[in-house]
Amino acid sequence: MLEIKNLHVKLEDEDKQILKGVDLTVPAGEVHAIMGPNGSGKSTLSYVLSGRDGYAVTEGEASLDEHDLLDMEPEERAAAGLFLAFQYPVEIPGVGNLTFLRTAVNAQRKARGEEELSSGEFLKIVREKAKTLQIDSDMLKRPVNVGFSGGEKKRNEILQMAMLEPRMCILDETDSGLDVDAMRLVAEGVNALRSPERSFLVITHYQRLLDHIKPDVVHIMSNGRIVKSGGPELALEVEKNGYGDLLAEVG
Amino acid sequence: MADTAVLASKTPMAGGKPRPGDTALALRLDAIDLPQGGFTRAAREDAAARLAAMGLPGARDEYWRYTDPAPFNAAKPEPLAYTSRESSLFGEIDRLKLVFVDGRFDASASDALEGEGLEIQTLAAADAAGEHWAADLYGKLETAGQTPVKRPFAVLNTLAAADGVLIRVTGKVSRPVHVMYRRAAQDADVTVHHVVRLEEGAELTLLETGGIGARSNVVIEVDVGKSARFHHIASKRADDAKLGIGHVFARVGEGALFKSFTLSVNGSMMRNEGVIEILGDDAVAHIAAAVLGDGSEGRFHHDDTVFITHAAERCESRQVFKKVLKNGADGIFQGKILVKPGAQKTDGYQISQGLLLDEGSQFLAKPELEIYADDVKCSHGSTTGALDETAMFYLRSRGVPKEQAIVLLVLSFLADALEEIEDDRLRDDILDRLDEWLTSRAAN
Numbered sequence: 001m002l003e004i005k006n007l008h009v010k011l012e013d014e015d016k017q018i019l020k021g022v023d024l025t026v027p028a029g030e031v032h033a034i035m036g037p038n039g040s041g042k043s044t045l046s047y048v049l050s051g052r053d054g055y056a057v058t059e060g061e062a063s064l065d066e067h068d069l070l071d072m073e074p075e076e077r078a079a080a081g082l083f084l085a086f087q088y089p090v091e092i093p094g095v096g097n098l099t100f101l102r103t104a105v106n107a108q109r110k111a112r113g114e115e116e117l118s119s120g121e122f123l124k125i126v127r128e129k130a131k132t133l134q135i136d137s138d139m140l141k142r143p144v145n146v147g148f149s150g151g152e153k154k155r156n157e158i159l160q161m162a163m164l165e166p167r168m169c170i171l172d173e174t175d176s177g178l179d180v181d182a183m184r185l186v187a188e189g190v191n192a193l194r195s196p197e198r199s200f201l202v203i204t205h206y207q208r209l210l211d212h213i214k215p216d217v218v219h220i221m222s223n224g225r226i227v228k229s230g231g232p233e234l235a236l237e238v239e240k241n242g243y244g245d246l247l248a249e250v251g
Numbered sequence: 252m253a254d255t256a257v258l259a260s261k262t263p264m265a266g267g268k269p270r271p272g273d274t275a276l277a278l279r280l281d282a283i284d285l286p287q288g289g290f291t292r293a294a295r296e297d298a299a300a301r302l303a304a305m306g307l308p309g310a311r312d313e314y315w316r317y318t319d320p321a322p323f324n325a326a327k328p329e330p331l332a333y334t335s336r337e338s339s340l341f342g343e344i345d346r347l348k349l350v351f352v353d354g355r356f357d358a359s360a361s362d363a364l365e366g367e368g369l370e371i372q373t374l375a376a377a378d379a380a381g382e383h384w385a386a387d388l389y390g391k392l393e394t395a396g397q398t399p400v401k402r403p404f405a406v407l408n409t410l411a412a413a414d415g416v417l418i419r420v421t422g423k424v425s426r427p428v429h430v431m432y433r434r435a436a437q438d439a440d441v442t443v444h445h446v447v448r449l450e451e452g453a454e455l456t457l458l459e460t461g462g463i464g465a466r467s468n469v470v471i472e473v474d475v476g477k478s479a480r481f482h483h484i485a486s487k488r489a490d491d492a493k494l495g496i497g498h499v500f501a502r503v504g505e506g507a508l509f510k511s512f513t514l515s516v517n518g519s520m521m522r523n524e525g526v527i528e529i530l531g532d533d534a535v536a537h538i539a540a541a542v543l544g545d546g547s548e549g550r551f552h553h554d555d556t557v558f559i560t561h562a563a564e565r566c567e568s569r570q571v572f573k574k575v576l577k578n579g580a581d582g583i584f585q586g587k588i589l590v591k592p593g594a595q596k597t598d599g600y601q602i603s604q605g606l607l608l609d610e611g612s613q614f615l616a617k618p619e620l621e622i623y624a625d626d627v628k629c630s631h632g633s634t635t636g637a638l639d640e641t642a643m644f645y646l647r648s649r650g651v652p653k654e655q656a657i658v659l660l661v662l663s664f665l666a667d668a669l670e671e672i673e674d675d676r677l678r679d680d681i682l683d684r685l686d687e688w689l690t691s692r693a694a695n
Contacts, residue, residue: 052644078650090645094666095659100649103659108650143666160649 001199002026002049002168007060009041009048018044020224021060026168029196033210034203035235036221037243042203043087045221046172050084051077064168078104079111081167085157085174092144097156100144101126105163129162133189151182158189169193170201175209187212207239222247275324276307282326282440283411290383291374291409294390298410301394305401314400317583317615318554322494322520323404328466330438331493338431338460340486341680346429346458347371353434353464354441355414360433368422368453374415374444385417385446392472392500396526400558405498405524408470412444420453420479427677432461439464445471449479449507456674459485466494473499475507477531483511484677486684487518498524499538505531505563512671513540514681515553516688522554529594532563539571539671543661543688544580546612551580555603558587561594561627570601573668575661577608587619590627599629606664607637608657658689 002025009019018041026032034042048055049062051074062069067080092100106116117125130140133155145153154174161169171190175183190200190213202213210218210232218234219226222243227250228234238246288295308320322328347369350360356373364371370384377383390409396402418428430445441464449455453476463469475481487495495518503509515521525538536559544551559568574582584603605614616633638660646656662685672678 050648052648053640073653074644074647075650075652075656078648084648086645090639090642092642092645092659092663094663094669100646100659103655104646104649104651107652107655111650111652143663164650 001028002062002064002201004049004062005060007045007048007062008058009044009055010058012054012056017058018055018224019048022221022224022226024219024226026199026201028199030216031194031200031202031213032217032219033215033235034201034219034221034226035205035238040221041224042221043172046084046170046201046203049077049170050074050082075107075111078164078166079108083161083164083166083169085154085161085169085171087173087176089145089153089157091146091148093146095144097142097144098123098126098140101160101163104160108164126159126163130159132192133159133162134185135159150177151179151185154178154182154186155189158186162189162193167197168199168201170203172203173205174202175204175206183209184212207235210235220246222250273306276302278326279307279324279407283442284413285411286378286413289378289380290386291378291389294386295410297394298390298406301397302403302406302410305403305406307403308401314556314585317585317617318520318522318552322466323468323496323522328438328440328464328494331465332437333434333462333493338486338488340460340684341427341429341458341677344427344676344680346427348429348431349416350431350433351414351443351463353436353439354432354443354467356416357433366424366426366428368420368424369428370419370421371428372417374417374446375413377417383417384419384448388446388448388472388474389444392474392502393470393498395502395528396498396500396558402498402524402526404468404496405470405500408442408444408468408498411442411468412470413442415444415446417445418447418455418457420447420449420455423452423454424456425454427456427458429458429460432459432463434462434464437465440466442468443470445469447471447473447481449473449475449481451477452479454480456482456484456677458677459483460488462488463495467496469495469497471497471499473501473509475501475503475509477504478506479504480508481510482673484672484681485511485513486681487513487515487521493519495520496522496524498526501525501527501536503527503529503531503534503536506533507531508534509536510671510673511538512668514685515540515542515544517543517545517548517551518553519550520552522556525555525557525559527558527568528560528562529566529568530562532565534563534566535568536566537569537571537671539569539668540573541665541668541685542572542574542582543685544574544576544582544612545692546577546579546581551576551578552583553581554583554585556583556585559589559599561588561590561597561599563594565596566594567598568600569671570603571668571671572603573606573665574604574614575606575608575664576612576614579609579611581612582614584615584633585617585619586631587621588629588631590620590622590624590629592623594624595626597624597627597629599627601631602667603633604664605635606661607635655690658686661689662686
């Protein structure tokens with residue numbers, strides 16, 4: 001599903017190389033986790049895959065279901081099935097959460113040549129999905145993320161994911177700023193979306209989240225590259241010994 | 252705040268020689284068919300004398316520093332070809348419709364001038380009479396609004412206005428009064444003057460829409476009596492009033508509420524002045540505008556100039572001005588809060604923001620506070636910026652195409668100003684119109 005080969009990325013405005021040859025394959029239906037110390041390039045990878053400005057790809061490729069991701073606008077990547085849950089979801093005053101969701105859902109449907117959802121159909125689906133994430137109607141009516149708590153913002157991200165039904169979900173430190181209960185709720189939301197046709201790339205600092213969202217593969221990223229991959233036990237090792245030993249081991 | 256340019260222009264005929272402006276004024280007046288006036292006669296004569304003394308403004312007047320008054324000084328406007336188009340705004344709302352064609356009331360196209368709690372007449376019809384309730388207000392609030400800065404075009408309006416509407420409100424009127432402007436002649440140079448008086452406890456919503464003329468000069472004088480509530484919502488749209496100047500003079504009484512919102516979409520040169528005097532304790536006055544300017548259809552220049560005076564205790568004033576500018580459009584904001592001695596517990600707020608969609612556009616702001624009371628809360632803010640890149644990326648990452656994301660972010664930027672419209676139906680109508688307009692030209 002997601003194929004990244006030898007990806008090199010630098011900042012557009014500075015001569016600073018951030019990714020230095022990332023190789024990663026996430027097959028359909030699998031959950032992969034990326035862990036790594038601060039500044040290793042995890043968030044940059046998520047931004048480059050979803051098309052944020054400010055980065056220049058100097059070498060390598062990335063594709064989703066064999067579509068070249070790097071050649072597409074962010075909205076085209078979204079329509080192709082890519083979704084990024086933000087570490088810091090953006091507040092948009094004056095735009096209702098429902099309006100935003102409906103605009104996004106219908107824009108993607110339109111881009112894929114599907115019929116747009118009517119107001120009634122949309123409301124029915126969104127209410128159902130919001131309920132399981134414990135998002136009340138007040139949160140749906142409020143402006144996007146404005147005045148939301150940290151937990152509410154992250155649940156709102158998962159609601160967007162549930163509505164947009166992407167093929168490939170990237171979660172960028174979705175656990176940051178969440179208490180135990182909120183993390184469980186978010187993880188349940190993610191687990192409910194797991195299916196043989198959908199893959200996840202979970203970026204996190206901590207093993208905690210992976211207790212709730214069980215990964216098939218864990219990758220360790222350091223200095224712009226994936227330096228080690230393994231099973232869920234790798235995350236436990238990091239939790240126990242920190243990155244120091246691991247990184248020393250791979251040199 | 253003493254202003255030498257303005258003071259200098261107050262001295263007529265310096266050295267015995269006419270200033271160049273005097274010739275311009277003579278030409279300007281020659282081009283107008285000045286009404287004699289009945290109950291307005293004294294006010295018109297007074298205006299003639301005041302205008303002769305102050306003259307027309309020049310580019311060197313401080314108050315006209317950011318907007319060149321020349322197009323308003325010219326004897327006649329350039330004739331304008333335009334497509335006649337009925338504005339459907341507020342079309343679904345039950346309202347009392349008053350149609351003005353090239354600034355003249357058109358009775359056949361309008362509703363009957365009656366309604367519970369309302370006394371309505373047109374200026375042209377009423378002005379034959381020697382006495383009228385509006386004689387206490389016509390030109391009076393305008394005159395009061397000439398201190399400390401001169402507003403010659405408002406004086407010219409008092410002198411020259413041939414028509415308008417006079418509304419006296421004695422009860423809580425739920426049906427809005429809708430002044431609908433239409434254009435017929437290509438060179439219509441329109442001067443209209445409205446007077447509104449709300450008696451104690453009365454309520455009214457006044458709507459204004461449509462193209463006024465090739466050049467327009469509109470004055471509204473509003474006296475909001477004790478505990479009365481007045482809402483004003485104006486929409487000045489694309490190809491409406493290509494060249495327009497407007498003044499709203501308001502006097503707000505004890506426990507009363509005044510709220511004015513203006514939507515401006517295009518027009519080549521517009522200046523809107525709001526002059527509000529809060530005279531009674533515990534009163535509220537808000538004035539807001541949402542402006543969308545696209546310089547690609549010729550020049551776009553939009554100037555909002557506001558002067559709010561607090562002369563009573565525990566009053567609240569709020570100015571919210573938002574301008575979205577692209578393709579070399581200019582947005583101006585000059586806003587002042589004056590808190591007079593004794594106006595304690597004043598809560599004054601002012602925000603002006605420009606959203607520049609390209610590098611060629613500019614937003615100029617001149618916020619001012621002048622405070623002579625020691626127990627007040629006054630704040631102002633002004634920002635100019637581009638679209639937020641992070642928000643853009645957020646929307647696009649959800650599959651919203653770039654053009655549509657810009658529309659959403661522009662609406663987000665304007666939200667605070669639109670919030671100033673209290674009535675949901677009216678606000679939704681304005682929002683729909685904005686959305687439609689933005690979407691239809693998102694690609695430009």
